[in-house]
Amino acid sequence: xxxxxxxxxxxxxxxxxxxxxxxxxxxxxxxxxxxxxxxxxxxxxxxxxxxxxxxxxxxxxxxxxxxxxxxxxxxxxxxxxxxxxxxxxxxxxxxxxxxxxxxxxxxxxxxxxxxxxxxxxxxxxxxxxxxxxxxxxxxxxxxxxxxxxxxxxxxxxxxxxxxxxxxxxxxxxxxxxxxxxxxxxxxxxxxxxxxxxxxxxxxxxxxxxxxxxxxxxxxxxxxxxxxxxxxxxxxxxxxxxxxxxxxxxxxxxxxxxxxxxxxxxxxxxxxxxxxxxxxxxxxxx
Ligand code: KIV
Numbered sequence: 001x002x003x004x005x006x007x008x009x010x011x012x013x014x015x016x017x018x019x020x021x022x023x024x025x026x027x028x029x030x031x032x033x034x035x036x037x038x039x040x041x042x043x044x045x046x047x048x049x050x051x052x053x054x055x056x057x058x059x060x061x062x063x064x065x066x067x068x069x070x071x072x073x074x075x076x077x078x079x080x081x082x083x084x085x086x087x088x089x090x091x092x093x094x095x096x097x098x099x100x101x102x103x104x105x106x107x108x109x110x111x112x113x114x115x116x117x118x119x120x121x122x123x124x125x126x127x128x129x130x131x132x133x134x135x136x137x138x139x140x141x142x143x144x145x146x147x148x149x150x151x152x153x154x155x156x157x158x159x160x161x162x163x164x165x166x167x168x169x170x171x172x173x174x175x176x177x178x179x180x181x182x183x184x185x186x187x188x189x190x191x192x193x194x195x196x197x198x199x200x201x202x203x204x205x206x207x208x209x210x211x212x213x214x215x216x217x218x219x220x221x222x223x224x225x226x227x228x229x230x231x232x233x234x235x236x237x238x239x240x241x242x243x244x245x246x247x248x249x250x251x252x253x254x255x256x257x258x259x260x261x262x263x264x265x266x267x268x269x270x271x272x273x274x275x276x277x278x279x280x281x282x283x284x285x
Contacts, residue, residue: 089119
């Protein structure tokens with residue numbers, strides 16, 4: 001069992017901010033865990049940032065299981081959270097249960113679903129069966145067609161009501177936390193005050209109990225990132241420069257250097273071996 005459990009995440013509310021970052025493979029998971037992240041999250045955003053899709057709707061359960069397995073191998077301390085992809089839990093509670101179990105069997109400690117109120121029964125059943133659940137309200141990218149695109153949420157009164165109903169339903173069903181995505185910070189503050197479980201914001205301001213960002217966005221791997229992202233590095237330029245330098249070194253004969261390869265010290269010995277091998281080869285053919 002890993003050090004950070006869903007119970008510990010709940011206990012952090014009001015005491016210390018919760019840190020969460022996405023990761024999709026083993027080396028990233030190792031780095032994120034060593035950096036001391038509380039939650040390492042295999043988000044279905046992988047459809048966009050790893051597979052180059054325009055949205056998250058094509059992400060399959062098999063992809064989520066595959067990446068969860070890789071991430072889980074790299075994490076010793078943080079809570080490993082895996083996303084339930086589009087239509088893996090909407091069709092029936094049974095299917096949602098089976099799919100959540102696959103992510104847990106792949107090494108996740110908990111699963112995340114988008115929505116709240118509509119999935120009350122599923123969340124309750126998952127939690128009772130021993131699968132910790134995180135909810136997600138506000139901008140829910142799996143519903144971007146219904147929402148009319150990726151947009152800031154919570155301006156209209158009906159939207160505030162819907163968000164709050166999701167949050168209350170998640171709390172009542174036994175979810176241990178919820179993501180609040182891209183909503184007005186006043187609304188995120190209201191939700192954070194109204195529920196006893198932690199809220200983890202993305203583009204929703206400073207009042208949430210924690211923050212989550214997507215790996216590729218915060219590390220500057222892409223040029224175009226959502227407006228709420230803070231870039232902590234410019235890996236795109238760094239990687240590009242490193243690759244160019246490698247290419248130029250190879251083209252101009254600067255790589256490999258003598259410290260990167262091994263040769264026979266006794267050239268006479270090699271000459272004898274070379275002759276014998278060539279003779280044998282020519283006999284054989
Ligand atoms: O899939 C994802 O990365 C997410 C985060 C934006 C919270 O759901």
